[in-house]
Amino acid sequence: MMKIMVFVVDGLYSEDLSNVYVKWNEMYLLSRLENFKESDLQDFQKAINDWGNIFIKLFRDISRSNLKFSKLHSWIYHIVDTIREHGAINGYTTETYESLHKTYVKIPYRLSNKKNVEKQIMENIQCRAIVMRNRVKKTKTPVAFTYTAKLFDFNFSEAIINEHRDNLKLNKNMSKGFAKFIDCLNSYLKLLNTTSEDCRIKIYSSVTLKNSAILRAVDNFHDRP
Structure with a gap:
């Protein structure tokens, strides 16, 4: 909750709420250390106390149990001793x-x-x-993309793009894609600092990326049995 708390909503902002968020992040960064020296543990305990004092003051009165949570108690009073005995907490968290x-x-x-x-x-x-x-270890050559059936293969020109856009055999999503195709391609080529001269367009029904994610250019996948 503390990592994603939104505390500036319609006048909800308060100095204490802002401080408890800042103190949480200071404490959380220390908790992520892989190795702790004694001085680190002392700084960590101080950060825990600073956060805990503000957190308890701010939320105790609106908690039905007055913040009598076992995890809160363990964190404030026992986590530093546990690190001394068992090492960094990254090794035994979920x-x-x-x-x-x-x-x-x-x-x-x-x-x-x-x-x-x-x-x-x-x-x-x-x-x-x-x-x-x-996969070969430490290879600098990226894994090749795996393409499926080819849907379109043509030299780039606005006339051909518009012809495909008006094709009655295409569904509305693919027609919309062709309508935006030129603008998107120009933006992409601008990033590459190149032109569309002698550009050949190949569109496949899907491609499997090197992280195994699948990108699809057709919308009938979910209709398959």
């Missing part, structure tokens, strides 16, 4: 597992078509494992 959940559950789920999800997630993870296993 952040690693939360990160793994994002990588191996959330992202594959979003890449699925939301049907028979478990099977698709496992297949995605399996493909990613194969790619990682076959």
Whole structure:
């Protein structure tokens, strides 16, 4: 809650609320150290006390339990001693597992078509494992993109772009894409400091990026059985 708190909303701002946010960030940065010297632990305990005093003063009266939380008590009174005994807290927090959940559950789920999800997630993870296993270590050559069926292949010209845009066989999303195509391409070429002269356009139905994410140029994926 403290890392993402929005405290400037319709007059909600107060000096104490601002200070508790600042003190939290100071304390949080110290908590992320990989190694602690005794002087670091003393600074960390002081940062905890500074944050805790303001936090308790600010929220105790609106807490049903008067902030009698075991995690709060453990953090203020025991975390420094725990670090002395067991080492940096990065080694025994849940952040690693939360990160793994994002990588191996959330992202594959979003890449699925939301049907028979478990099977698709496992297949995605399996493909990613194969790619990682076959990747040459410390190579400077990027993994090649994997393209599917080619939809369009033509030399660039506004006339051809407009012809495709008005094609009655295209759905409205693809027609809209062609309508914005020239402006987007010009912006891209401007970033590259080049021109569209002798430019050839190839559009595929989808491409798999080197991080296993899939970009699609068609919108019928979710309609598949």
